[in-house]
Amino acid sequence: MSAEAYRAAVSAHGRETFAFSGLKPGLAHWQDGPPPEGTGAALAYVDTGRTWVAIGAPVGPEHEVERAAARFVTAAKDARRNACFFATERRLLETMRIGEQPIFSPRAWPDTLKASRSLREQLRRARKKGVRVRAVEPSELVPGSPLREVIDQMARRWLDAHHLEPMRFIVGIDSFYHPESHKYFVAERDGRAVAFLSAVPIPARDGWLVEDVYRAPDAPNGTSECLLDALFRAVPDAALVTLGLAPLSGDVPLPLRLARRALRPLYDFAGLAAYKRRLSPMRWEPVWLAHPPRRGLWSLFASLRAFAGGSLVAFAARSIVRHPSGPPFVLALPLLPWTLLLALLALVGQHALLGFSPAELWLWVAFDTALAVALYRAARRPRTRRLLTAAALGALDAALSLTHLRAVGFGQGSLEIALRAVATLAPVLGTLALIWAVVLSQRRSRT
DSSP states (O other): OOHHHHHHHHHHHOOSTTTGGGGSTTOEEEEOOOTTTSOOOEEEEEEOSSEEEEESSOBSOGGGHHHHHHHHHHHHHHTTOEEEEEEESSOOSEEEEEEEEEEEOGGGHHHHHHHOHHHHHHHHHHHHTTEEEEEEOGGGGSTTOHHHHHHHHHHHHHHHTSSSOOOOGGGOSOOOSSGGGOEEEEEEETTEEEEEEEEEEEGGGTEEEEEEEEEOTTOOTTHHHHHHHHHHHHSTTOSEEEOOOEETOSSOOHHHHHHHHHTTTTOOHHHHHHHHHHTOOSEEEEEEEEESTTOHHHHHHHHHHHHHTSOHHHHHHHHHHHSTTHHHHHHHHHHHHHHHHHHHHHHTTOGGGGTOOHHHHHHHHHHHHHHHHHHHHHHHSOOHHHHHHHHHHHHHHHHHHHHHHHHHOSOSSHHHHHHHHHHHHHHHHHHHHHHHHHHHHHHHHHO
16 A cells, blocks of 8 residues: 555544544555445554554544554455554553653643633743744745755654653654645744644544654753644634653553653653643543454564564663663663662571671662662763762772672682672673763763
8 A cells, every 4th residue: 555545534434533644654554445345434543564564543434544554464364474553542452551642732722822821921931032933934945945954953852852762653853844734933032943833633533633742952941832832822713732641641551650750860750741741731642553353462572673663672771871870770670679679688587698787788779779769869960970870889889799709719609609790790790781871971061
């Protein structure tokens, strides 16, 4: 199926938030056969090698969506693939809630501003500092134009500020596909662009999705709110505007809630949802991952592979090696169970396994607890000073561990040897990793 045929289907039946995003480069398109045997519905998807991960529900006549979903699953099976539907707003097959999206009414926006002092203050603060917003025509954003170059640089710096590698699929950075259908706004200060917003249509709901918002580091507080205010005022009769999926927010399953907490240093899911909530949406709509029966976990990992653009292991490795938050985060994860193990050994009187006295082992538990806190703080905000503090604590840990091993030796039994080896080698390697994180942080501060 051609992209143009998919676009025609979206124009006629696209009611899912991310339907238009299926026109981004690099996606495949599927179209069911014509009625009455088929449904004529269409889908954009990524083939991960084992699974077709579709964007939302099938795009087609409302009464045929469920049948089209079943036929897509069958087509995937014929190609020896599984299938799932990511970020659908309807419950197809079996579903797993993966988050929610805020819905705004442009008609109600003036009343929202009247009722929200904090929003008015944000707008006032940015405007007082000279921020002005204007609509941008696609002709100003052709490759090589001055404004396009500034926005591209803004996007690169926005990506660099994140703690993960760039993701693909529906969140891939590309604001300029089919530009004639977008609404573009730029915030300027003293004649210089400091922020940019791109919105795409949700045709069958008479709505708009805010797809990209970039800010320069020196953009005043309230600049993003000024861009949203301009969009709402530009589409006063639209039925809705949404900021898209707030992943892992709302009443998601327990494993996803745990992931939301554990991954906070790398991606602040709760902070993203809180920001959207401060804008006072009129309601929140649940967003689902739909999948065939008993394929929920498989479909979740397949969706993650779609975002990673391939191997999750390779994506994680790149995030660790290329971003200053990676090393402290990876070191903090095993340090927590290790510290609990030390505390357990102290409680049951097995301090001799590591060659410590009871008091020394408890001091080590306290030290490792402080180190874990320092690592977690450095991962959340990988500033050079925090990373240097964590590296200094790691170096102290390594020096003390080497001194202790020299004094007590590796011990006799295999358990003693293993524990003492880990207790010595881990802080040495951890210190080297933290020094690398400091180097990355300094490189980033110079760019």
